[in-house]
Amino acid sequence: MDYYLQILTNVGIFITLTLSLNLINGYCGQFSLGHAGFWGVGAYASAVYGVFFALPIDPSLNMLISILIGFSAASLCGLLIGVPCLRLKGDYLAIATIGFSEILRIIIMNTESVGGPRGFTNIPKWTNSFWVWGIVALTILFMLNLKRSAFGRAIISIREDEIAAETMGVNLFSFKLFSFIIGAGIAGIAGSLVAHDQQFLHPNNFNFMWSVCILVMVILGGQGSVSGSIVGAVILTILPEILKLVNSDIATWRVSIYSALMVILMLTRPQGIFGPHEIFEKHKAKIS
């Protein structure tokens, strides 16, 4: 039972992460490959609070404070990285963000007080399914409401055509930075959930491969689609577990199966499962 509950918790955490990257990558069209870095910063910041500064109050209040700390720390990193990096475009931005997230990871790796390469232990268990799924629900609501407001439209217009967006009165830099900061912050909240759920953190759990993994979830579901991010995160979190259950030999092949799936998807549906759409949409755009 615990095993299934753990998978469910992981699903929730990855939905949050995927949605937060979807804001940067799907809505705003900025190709960021350093998302695991923000996730890690949020996780470690929350863990530091939990281990060294925890107040003698109710765990759920502590969890709330921890989430706020995770959010602030990660969005601060988003701000610091975003200001220089968002002047870059496309591949260059991707490389710069990889670089920064690796720097963050290596700083953590070399900080003795948070365990360094041994990992960070004894983090208090403050979270539960209620917290995880509460955060998931809030993030979904935030993303959907943002998409339907003028601010979401402005962010999406940047993805479509930067020059046209600018000429229509959208301040490119501030909206890019906004999506970067909020996206990083939500990833930080996901980090906070991980820290207080697993009670153990290791810097390598936040390396480049995880950034790619989150990106794959976004692309599988469809860039710009909230429903897509949910489905993408669910499929790619549960799939390896199913492969493990069916036959443990297959589990060793899971990375290959992943890649094969991605190739098939890109050949048959390059826009992702949902494209930019949602499951329920009042007015679906007509094809011709």
Added chain:
Amino acid sequence: MSALIEVNQVTMKFGGLTAVKDVSFSVGSNDLIAVIGPNGAGKTTLFNMITGIYEPSSGEIKLLGEKISAKKPSDITDLGIARTFQNIRLFNNLSVIDNIKIARHTRIHYSFFDGIFRTKKFKNEEQLITQESLELLKLFHLDDKKNYLAKNLPYGAQRKLEMARALATKPKLLLLDEPAAGMNPTETKELSELIRFIREKFQIAIILIEHDMNLVMEIAEHIHVLDYGNLIASGAPREIQNNKKVIEAYLGAEV
């Protein structure tokens, strides 16, 4: 009458190339003027300077007395200048109506939190935006296509949508960059009526870049001619037609 926009001795240099040199003119609040000239004369560069995409190397541009030549494009749109592009730049993967709604961006009064919590203020204003956007589409006969993706519209309709989108920013000055490019004579005829209609309906000034001389001579009240970045002539259409320098620029000098 004070001018809506004043262009004062504006020069734009790209490295060693001077694309626009010492150009000055002004436009009144309901004028319809045209900028013509051979390819590479600096017409689009001029538009890019007015809309803030380029910052002039020297000289200044004033809108209603306020200097705009060092401002961001988004701030200039906010002040009341809108444009279309020579090569159409719509938000291709968004619906026709969303293209219009985005252009309302600088005219939004609700805050970010109103949008996230879907307050009454947000709902009322969004309703108003939808309604106004539909009215605008109706003027351009695009309302029945409001849920089409912009990229799936026929070429002529895309040009119209781009104009509608520019008007949705509620501009005081509209810049049209080759609106008749790729259109047949019937469509061009419709376009000239449309441009006149826009000016009357919205009471705005229009600057037009165009190669189609029939269109220019028919609708422009005043024409500026650029050649190699220099303003070589300006005047009423008939004066321009007989101007020796203009004929030389287009056809070459007599030997």
